[in-house]
Amino acid sequence: MDWQPDEQGLQQVLQLLKDSQSPNTATQRVVQDKLKQLNQFPDFNNYLIFVLTRLKSEDEPTRSLSGLILKNNVKAHFQSFPQPVAEFIKQECLNNIGDASSLIRATIGILITTIASKGELQMWPELLPQLCNLLNSEDYNTCEGAFGALQKICEDSSELLDSDALNRPLNVMIPKFLQFFKHCSPKIRSHAIACVNQFIMDRAQALMENIDTFIEHLFALAVDEDPEVRKNVCRALVMLLEVRIDRLIPHMHSIIQYMLQRTQDSDENVALEACEFWLTLAEQPICKEVLTSHLVQLIPILVNGMKYSEIDIILLKGDVEEDEAIPDSEQDIKPRFHKSRTVTLQHEEERAQDPEDAEDEDDDDTLSDWNLRKCSAAALDVLANVFREELLPHLLPLLKELLFHPEWVIKESGILVLGAIAEGCMQGMVPYLPELIPHLIRCLADKKALVRSIACWTLSRYAHWVVSQPPDMYLKPLMTELLKRILDSNKRVQEAACSAFATLEEEACTELVPYLSFILDTLVFAFGKYQHKNLLILYDAIGTLADSVGHHLNQPEYIQKLMPPLIQKWNELKDEDKDLFPLLECLSSVATALQSGFLPYCEPVYQRCVTLVQKTLAQAMMYNQHPEQYEAPDKDFMIVALDLLSGLAEGLGCHVEQLVARSNIMTLLFQCMQDTMPEVRQSSFALLGDLTKACFVHVKPCIAEFMPILGTNLNPEFISVCNNATWAIGEICMQMGAEMQPYVQMVLNNLVEIINRPNTPKTLLENTAITIGRLGFVCPQEVAPMLQQFIRPWCTSLRNIRDNEEKDSAFRGICVMIGVNPGGVVQDFIFFCDAVASWVSPKDDLRDMFYKILHGFKDQVGEENWQQFSEQFPPLLKDRLAAFYGV
Numbered sequence: 001m002d003w004q005p006d007e008q009g010l011q012q013v014l015q016l017l018k019d020s021q022s023p024n025t026a027t028q029r030v031v032q033d034k035l036k037q038l039n040q041f042p043d044f045n046n047y048l049i050f051v052l053t054r055l056k057s058e059d060e061p062t063r064s065l066s067g068l069i070l071k072n073n074v075k076a077h078f079q080s081f082p083q084p085v086a087e088f089i090k091q092e093c094l095n096n097i098g099d100a101s102s103l104i105r106a107t108i109g110i111l112i113t114t115i116a117s118k119g120e121l122q123m124w125p126e127l128l129p130q131l132c133n134l135l136n137s138e139d140y141n142t143c144e145g146a147f148g149a150l151q152k153i154c155e156d157s158s159e160l161l162d163s164d165a166l167n168r169p170l171n172v173m174i175p176k177f178l179q180f181f182k183h184c185s186p187k188i189r190s191h192a193i194a195c196v197n198q199f200i201m202d203r204a205q206a207l208m209e210n211i212d213t214f215i216e217h218l219f220a221l222a223v224d225e226d227p228e229v230r231k232n233v234c235r236a237l238v239m240l241l242e243v244r245i246d247r248l249i250p251h252m253h254s255i256i257q258y259m260l261q262r263t264q265d266s267d268e269n270v271a272l273e274a275c276e277f278w279l280t281l282a283e284q285p286i287c288k289e290v291l292t293s294h295l296v297q298l299i300p301i302l303v304n305g306m307k308y309s310e311i312d313i314i315l316l317k318g319d320v321e322e323d324e325a326i327p328d329s330e331q332d333i334k335p336r337f338h339k340s341r342t343v344t345l346q347h348e349e350e351r352a353q354d355p356e357d358a359e360d361e362d363d364d365d366t367l368s369d370w371n372l373r374k375c376s377a378a379a380l381d382v383l384a385n386v387f388r389e390e391l392l393p394h395l396l397p398l399l400k401e402l403l404f405h406p407e408w409v410i411k412e413s414g415i416l417v418l419g420a421i422a423e424g425c426m427q428g429m430v431p432y433l434p435e436l437i438p439h440l441i442r443c444l445a446d447k448k449a450l451v452r453s454i455a456c457w458t459l460s461r462y463a464h465w466v467v468s469q470p471p472d473m474y475l476k477p478l479m480t481e482l483l484k485r486i487l488d489s490n491k492r493v494q495e496a497a498c499s500a501f502a503t504l505e506e507e508a509c510t511e512l513v514p515y516l517s518f519i520l521d522t523l524v525f526a527f528g529k530y531q532h533k534n535l536l537i538l539y540d541a542i543g544t545l546a547d548s549v550g551h552h553l554n555q556p557e558y559i560q561k562l563m564p565p566l567i568q569k570w571n572e573l574k575d576e577d578k579d580l581f582p583l584l585e586c587l588s589s590v591a592t593a594l595q596s597g598f599l600p601y602c603e604p605v606y607q608r609c610v611t612l613v614q615k616t617l618a619q620a621m622m623y624n625q626h627p628e629q630y631e632a633p634d635k636d637f638m639i640v641a642l643d644l645l646s647g648l649a650e651g652l653g654c655h656v657e658q659l660v661a662r663s664n665i666m667t668l669l670f671q672c673m674q675d676t677m678p679e680v681r682q683s684s685f686a687l688l689g690d691l692t693k694a695c696f697v698h699v700k701p702c703i704a705e706f707m708p709i710l711g712t713n714l715n716p717e718f719i720s721v722c723n724n725a726t727w728a729i730g731e732i733c734m735q736m737g738a739e740m741q742p743y744v745q746m747v748l749n750n751l752v753e754i755i756n757r758p759n760t761p762k763t764l765l766e767n768t769a770i771t772i773g774r775l776g777f778v779c780p781q782e783v784a785p786m787l788q789q790f791i792r793p794w795c796t797s798l799r800n801i802r803d804n805e806e807k808d809s810a811f812r813g814i815c816v817m818i819g820v821n822p823g824g825v826v827q828d829f830i831f832f833c834d835a836v837a838s839w840v841s842p843k844d845d846l847r848d849m850f851y852k853i854l855h856g857f858k859d860q861v862g863e864e865n866w867q868q869f870s871e872q873f874p875p876l877l878k879d880r881l882a883a884f885y886g887v
Contacts, residue, residue, distance in 0.1 A: 003046050003088050013038075013047045017062050017069075035069070042082045045073055049089045052107060053096040060103050067107035071114045078118045090115065094130055097149060098142030105145035113152035121153075121160055128153075128169050132176055140185065147180075147191035154198040162204040170199065170206035178210060181217040186226030193221070193232035200239040211247055215240070219251070222258055227267035234262055234273035241280045252290045260294065263301050268309070268372055275305060275375040282382035295387070299394040302383075303402070305376030306420075307413040308450070312373065318450050322489040328532045338581050338636055340679045341643045341686040342720045343727040344763050345770070345801045377420045384424025391421065392428045403439065408448045415443060415451065419458030426465070433465055437474050444481040449488075453496035456485060460500035463507040471511055479504065479515060483522040486541075491534060494526070498537040502544040512545070513552045519545065520561045527565045532579075535569075539582040542566075543589035553590070554597040563601055566590070570605070575612060575637075584609075584640045588647030595651045606648055606659045612641035613668050620675075635677050642672065642683035649690035657695040665691075666702050673709045678718045685713070685724035689731045696735040703732065707743040714750035716760060723764045726751065730771035733778050734809060744775060744782040751775075752786055755793045765797040773798075773810025776817040784817040787824025795831035799838040808846060811839075815849040822856075829857060830872060837880040847884075854887045 016038070020031040038044040051058060051066035070089070078086070093112050099105050116127060131153075134146035150173075154161065161170050173195075180192035196214060199207045207214065214236075221233050237255060240248055248255055262274035278298065281287050291298070308318065317323065384391055395417070402414025418436065421429070429436075440462075443455040459466075459478060466474045482504065485497035505512060512519065523545070526538055542562070546553055553562075566587065573580050587605060591598045619633035645665070649656045660666075669691075672684040688706065692699050699706075710732075713725040729747055733740050754760060755768045772790060776783035794814065801807055814832075818825050825832055836850045858866045866887070870878060881887050 003043070003050075003084075005047055005050050009047060010050070013044075013051060013066075014058070014062070017051065017065050020065065020069075021061065039073065042085055045070055045081060045085055046088055048073070049092045052104065052111075053092045053099070060101050063101075064103050064107045067104075067111055071107075071111050074111065074114045074118065078115060090124060090127075094127075094134075097131075097134060097145035098137065098139055099145065100141060102144075105141065106148060109145065109149035109152055112149045113156055116153050117156045121157060121166060128166075128173070132173060135176065135180065144185070144187055144191070147188055147195070151191050151194050151198075154195045158198045158202060158204070162199065162202065162206070168206065170204055174199070174204075174206040174210055178213055178217055181221060186224070186229055189221065189224065190226065190228040190232055193218070193229065193236060197232060197236050197239065200236065200243055203243055208244075211244060215247055215251075227265070227270050230262065230265065230267070230270045231273045234259070234270060234277065238273065238276045238280050241277065241284065245284055245286070249286070249290075252286075256290065256294050260297050260301060263305065271305070272370070272372045272375055275302075275372060275379060278302065278379035279375065279382060282379065282386050287383075287386050291383075292387075292390075295391065295394050298383075299380075299391065300398060302376045302380050303395075303398055303413070303417055305372050306380070306416050307409055308373060309371075312371070313409070313450075316450065316492070318448075320490075321447075321449050323491050324489045324494070324529060324531070326491075326531070328491075330532075333533045333536070338585065338640050338643070340639055340682045340720065341646055341724075342682070342763070343686055343689065343724055343767065345766050345804070345806060373416075377416055380417065380420040381423065384421040386424070388424055389428035391425055395421065395425075396432075403436075408446070408451055411443075411446075412448070412451045412454050415440065415454045415458050419454070419461045422458070422461035430465065433462065437462065437466060437478070441474075441477055441481050444485055449490035449493050452485060452488065452490070453493045456482065456493070456496035456500040460503040463500075463504045466504075467507045467511060475508065475511060476515075479512075479519075483519065486522055486526055487529065491531060494530065494534045495537055498526075498534065498541045502541045505541070505544045505548040509548045510550075510552065513549055516549065516552065516555075516558055517561075520558055524561050524565050527569070536579065536582045539586035543582075543586035546586075546589040546593035550593050551595060553593045554595055556597075559594060559597050562590070567601060567604075570608075575608075575615065578636075580612075581636065581640050584644045588644045591644070591647045591651040593651070595653070596655065598648075598651055599655055602648060602652060602655075602659065606645070606656075606663070609641040609645050609648075610663050610665055610668065612637050613645075613672065614664075616641075617668060617671050635675070635680055638672065639679050639683045642680070642687050646683070646687045646690045649687065649694040653694050656691075657697070660691065660695050660698045666698055670702065670705060670709075673706065673713075678721050681713060682718070682721045682724050685710070685721065685728045689724065689728035692728065692731040692735055699732070700735070703736065703743070707732075707746055711743075711746040711750065714747060714754065716754055716757060716764065719761055719764055722754070723767050726754075726764070726767045726771050730767070730774045730806070733771070733774040737778050740775065740778045741782060744779050748772075748775065748783060748786065752790050755790050755797070762797070765793070766801055769794045769797045770806050770810040773813035775813070777809055777813030780813070780816045780820045783813075784820035784824065787817050787821050788827070791825050792828040792831050795828070795835035799835045803840050803842065808843065811835075811842075812846060812849065815846075815853060818853055830869075833873070833881060834877055837877050837884075851885050854881070854885050858887050 016031060016034055019027050022028065022031075048066045048070040052063050052070065055063060074081075074089075081089075089111075093108050093115075097105060097108050097112070099108065112127070112131075116124065121127065131146045131150050134142050135150075137143050137146070160166060161173070162168065177192045177195045180188055183189050183192065196207065218233050218236055221229055224230055224233070237248070237259070259274050259277045263271055263278070265271040265274065281291065308316070312318075399414055399417060402410055402417065405411045405414065418440070437459070440455050440459050444452055444459070446452050446455065459482070466478055469475070479501075482497050482501050485493055486501060488494050488497060523538065523542055527535070530538055553559075566583070569583055570587070573583065591602070591605075616633045616635060616638035619630065620635070622630040623632045648659075669684055669688060672680055673688070675681055675684070688699070707729075710725045710729050713721055716722050729751075751768050751772050755765060755772065760768075772783070772794060791814075798807060798810065818832075833854070836854070839846075839850075842850065861869065870881075870887075873881070
């Protein structure tokens with residue numbers, strides 16, 4: 001017997017659906033309460049499906065809304081629907097998937113997928129066979145509705161469809177979908193390709209078995225008149241390029257010709273999908289071989305795609321020059337993520353940029369939707385890295401025309417091109433830079449804001465070259481103009497200039513010292529001028545400045561300029577304001593640079609950080625005890641506060657002692673070190689190490705409680721946590737001396753295991769080696785017996801770091817251990833020799849230790865054996881040991 005609604009009940013539901021379309025918030029609240037009440041009645045969901053599928057007299061938006069409310073109910077509690085209700089809903093969906101209205105068909109499709117994704121694909125065995133069956137319907141609406149539902153199921157459950165759990169329905173579905181590539185309706189053709197496309201990246205077996213048919217069918221659709229079909233064809237080819245390039249290679253020439261046309265498609269969505277092809281191809285080893293002969297066509301197409309479209313310019317308010325006084329809308333501001341502190345060592349090679357740090361965000365950030373311009377620029381960037389100088393003959397003639405073009409949109413695209421190729425073609429561009437850089441600096445003053453902002457970005461891509469020239473030639477004029485742009489009256493230009501200036505700061509470092517006064521005047525002036533979003537970028541520029549010039553910032557005149565506005569912002573912000581993150585990061589850099597100069601400001605900053613940690617811990621505790629009453633805290637507040645405390649301890653050194661004495665930070669630290677969140681532990685161990693260096697008197701009473709926690713965190717599953725724990729143990733060794741003895745066994749085995757693990761990251765290896773050396777320095781009797789187990793990786797991981805205190809203490813430890821257990825080093829002595837030779841200027845007493853060990857070994861084995869042994873040395877090593885140690 002079919003379920004029938006009660007007339008009065010139906011009117012009530014319809015009234016509710018009408019009310020819920022009202023814009024009035026009070027009405028909305030009543031609707032929400034009413035929905036809660038009605039959800040107590042099991043057959044309320046029957047009414048909802050009834051309105052969606054049977055009540056054809058109602059208007060479409062009301063029917064669709066009924067389906068969407070039902071979808072939310074299904075999502076929340078389908079498992080508790082009574083069996084007859086669930087069955088009625090499923091049946092109605094399948095019977096009405098061919099509704100005359102496309103909106104209703106789509107809504108039913110969403111509803112089916114939601115039920116399927118609630119784990120019900122297994123519980124609804126007839127769903128897939130019935131939908132596939134409906135594809136054969138003579139009625140267009142039924143076929144299209146069924147395909148719409150299937151496409152959504154393929155998107156949501158692609159892995160499940162290719163699994164044994166359902167007896168691999170794909171074996172039937174894929175061949176079925178392929179038949180529809182030739183259907184007379186473009187919408188159906190498009191659905192069919194979209195369905196198959198869901199299975200390319202996972203290399204579904206059923207698709208791999210039909211791969212040649214699939215590719216053949218795709219080629220047949222290459223010139224389809226429907227843009228949606230062309231888009232899906234392009235998307236398929238891009239994915240196949242990634243997973244089954246072997247099948248495309250025989251046709252590569254014609255695929256490239258096709259993609260060259262599609263990248264210029266009149267439909268921007270098709271052009272964008274096609275443009276992805278070049279990005280993906282650049283990552284394939286065969287790129288150079290297959291693409292070289294096509295560059296002459298491809299380069300102009302990509303360059304042309306880099307122009308702003310008219311839509312872009314409207315969205316970017318490209319004709320609005322002055323908007324600095326307009327407040328930012330909050331949704332424009334991207335959430336900031338704080339990168340927790342990781343302790344690293346200085347290397348021989350000058351600070352290589354960590355690829356994760358170099359967030360080379362493209363110029364037009366606020367249009368963060370991926371578009372043809374961004375994709376073309378990204379493709380040119382990666383191709384420049386593949387072809388290097390070979391790209392320039394195709395590019396330079398175009399660039400000449402673009403960069404000096406009277407139309408600003410074209411000139412702007414030329415500047416973007418120049419920035420996109422900066423990394424890959426740098427060598428080849430050098431001869432042209434003396435002419436181009438001054439031209440770009442002039443573009444910083446262009447009357448169009450979008451030209452000024454792109455010039456900022458492109459110049460930042462060439463900052464490395466600028467800094468390598470005499471400062472008066474390019475650095476000074478560039479800096480002068482960039483600082484003017486930081487005070488531009490257009491917000492986008494302010495943002496681009498701030499980001500570019502931060503990059504310049506990283507490259508120029510102490511070269512900026514002569515201009516500090518001028519730089520600070522500008523940055524401080526910007527404080528009063530900037531709206532919310534750019535303020536956050538300004539903090540970053542100030543923090544980077546402090547990192548780049550270091551202690552040179554510690555001058556009364558500079559402190560007087562910089563600190564009052566920073567402290568004013570600090571006082572304005574509430575404890576729960578996320579803007580504290582970038583400000584705390586900035587202050588952390590400033591405190592480290594100013595050192596004792598930060599003393600007058602440290603008290604309130606220190607207190608507030610402790611409060612933030614305490615509040616977060618308290619909130620976490622309440623939440624753990626009563627999750628239904630309290631919200632989970634945002635632990636980022638605590639992480640950023642711990643990192644700023646580290647910055648204070650590092651910057652103020654022993655001056656931080658009084659602050660620590662007057663607070664409960666050690667108790668809080670004990671809790672933070674045991675937090676469930678790895679980033680909290682990571683920052684805790686960094687702070688522990690910094691406090692150990694700055695004021696060990698407060699750390700020492702806690703050592704017995706802290707060491708076991710440090711030992712359990714020597715777990716390389718969390719690299720950064722493990723790294724910071726290792727470093728902190730090393731710092732504690734240096735303070736504890738022989739009193740470290742009771743704790744050696746808690747940590748030693750884990751450290752030896754880490755240093756011998758394959759694929760351990762370099763930073764962790766170095767910190768582990770230093771800490772093992774330090775442990776051995778203070779407790780040689782306990783550590784030396786294990787010498788043979790770690791000496792080889794120990795030597796290879798420390799040969800590349802610079803002479804410094806940490807390296808010094810670690811090598812002293814190794815020498816002392818060799819004294820206790822000389823046999824432990826015999827088999828790997830060549831590695832020890834190599835590590836010793838990595839020192840540029842060891843302290844005299846350390847040099848004596850090396851001398852004694854080298855000569856002791858030589859005397860032990862005898863002249864003849866030593867000669868044979870040293871024959872294996874590389875010439876450079878042999879010369880150094882002879883010159884420095886006379887062996």
